[in-house]
Amino acid sequence: MRAPRWSAEEFATRLRNPHDRVALGRAVTLAESTLAPDRALAADIVAALGPPPRPAVRVGLTGVPGVGKSTLIEALGRHLLDSVESRRIAVLAVDPSSTRTGGSILGDKTRMATLSTHPRAFVRPSPAGGALGGVAHRTREVAQLCEAVGFDVLLIETVGVGQSEIAVRGLTDCFLLLLLAGAGDELQGIKKGIMEMADVLAVTKTDGANAPRARRAAREAANALHLLRPPEGGWLPPVLTCSATDGTGIAELWAKVEQFLAHQQANGQFQLQRQQQQLTALRELVRQELEARFYARPEVAAAVAELETAVSQGALSAGGAAARLLGLRGVN
Numbered sequence: 063m064r065a066p067r068w069s070a071e072e073f074a075t076r077l078r079n080p081h082d083r084v085a086l087g088r089a090v091t092l093a094e095s096t097l098a099p100d101r102a103l104a105a106d107i108v109a110a111l112g113p114p115p116r117p118a119v120r121v122g123l124t125g126v127p128g129v130g131k132s133t134l135i136e137a138l139g140r141h142l143l144d145s146v147e148s149r150r151i152a153v154l155a156v157d158p159s160s161t162r163t164g165g166s167i168l169g170d171k172t173r174m175a176t177l178s179t180h181p182r183a184f185v186r187p188s189p190a191g192g193a194l195g196g197v198a199h200r201t202r203e204v205a206q207l208c209e210a211v212g213f214d215v216l217l218i219e220t221v222g223v224g225q226s227e228i229a230v231r232g233l234t235d236c237f238l239l240l241l242l243a244g245a246g247d248e249l250q251g252i253k254k255g256i257m258e259m260a261d262v263l264a265v266t267k268t269d270g271a272n273a274p275r276a277r278r279a280a281r282e283a284a285n286a287l288h289l290l291r292p293p294e295g296g297w298l299p300p301v302l303t304c305s306a307t308d309g310t311g312i313a314e315l316w317a318k319v320e321q322f323l324a325h326q327q328a329n330g331q332f333q334l335q336r337q338q339q340q341l342t343a344l345r346e347l348v349r350q351e352l353e354a355r356f357y358a359r360p361e362v363a364a365a366v367a368e369l370e371t372a373v374s375q376g377a378l379s380a381g382g383a384a385a386r387l388l389g390l391r392g393v394n
């Protein structure tokens with residue numbers, strides 16, 4: 063049976079009650095829907111809720127599969143919930159490879175046993191399917207909704223495989239890169255580009271026999287970082303060590319994130335970055351929509367396959383084909 067369709071006002075009234083998980087789940091489903099009327103309702107809900115009751119912070123987390131993201135989010139999340147009694151946290155994800163049925167990050171809620179059942183926490187896997195841009199956009203909408211509802215900290219996880227980091231960087235205030243001690247050269251190569259985007263870095267699994275290796279890896283990463291980038295706006299990204307299993311360094315890690323956020327607030331970058339992110343998202347959405355409308359035109363749809371074949375066979379230049387497509391009658 064289909065759920066009754068609440069109005070934006072009805073949603074807002076329910077969502078002001080932090081215990082109404084049903085309303086929250088439904089509103090989030092609307093925000094990440096691929097259907098335009100659903101997304102419009104989600105936007106109306108955000109508008110009906112008004113400005114967030116408290117300013118929220120968005121922290122992105124990345125690292126190669128197996129680095130310990132889920133386990134750290136559980137440990138960090140517990141620390142966040144325990145250290146401030148009224149604090150609410152949401153855990154979201156951007157994973158373009160995810161499907162609802164599994165295989166995705168955050169799919170394994172057993173690593174987030176506390177967070178997935180805690181009354182002040184909300185854990186949501188990545189919106190399923192589609193291109194990265196679309197998935198990231200839907201997570202942005204969900205983030206906005208979570209802020210309007212009153213979540214204070216949003217942790218946004220992504221897989222450490224390249225483009226998705228850039229997408230998550232574009233919707234967070236602080237970007238946290240997790241490193242694995244003893245990762246091979248290939249892995250270090252992947253990290254390099256991402257290291258340049260990180261605000262705070264941490265070597266995970268600094269416990270037991272692995273602890274000395276992890277500390278050495280942190281020193282090496284700090285040295286590499288010195289060479290890689292000069293401190294921007296007075297902030298040199300620190301490289302910490304932590305263990306999600308024994309809790310070492312978790313409070314210190316969050317303290318560093320807060321220190322970075324305070325630094326950003328003090329020099330005006332926090333607001334500026336958010337504004338720029340919103341403008342980039344706006345332009346990107348318009349671009350995507352125009353492109354979709356363009357390709358949906360019957361004249362374009364009829365010509366595109368033939369022109370693409372001609373380009374791939376070298377019979378026509380890419381520029382020539384683009385000019386023909388854009389010049390089709392009915393398009394202008």
Ligand code: GDP
Binds near residue numbers: 133
């Ligand atoms: P993800 O793929 O990055 O989300 O990594 P997971 O959180 O799933 O962790 C991968 C593996 O590393 C699991 O077997 C965890 O139990 C283990 N692990 C995660 N954090 C730690 C840690 O702090 N110390 C140790 N020793 N193992 C950890």
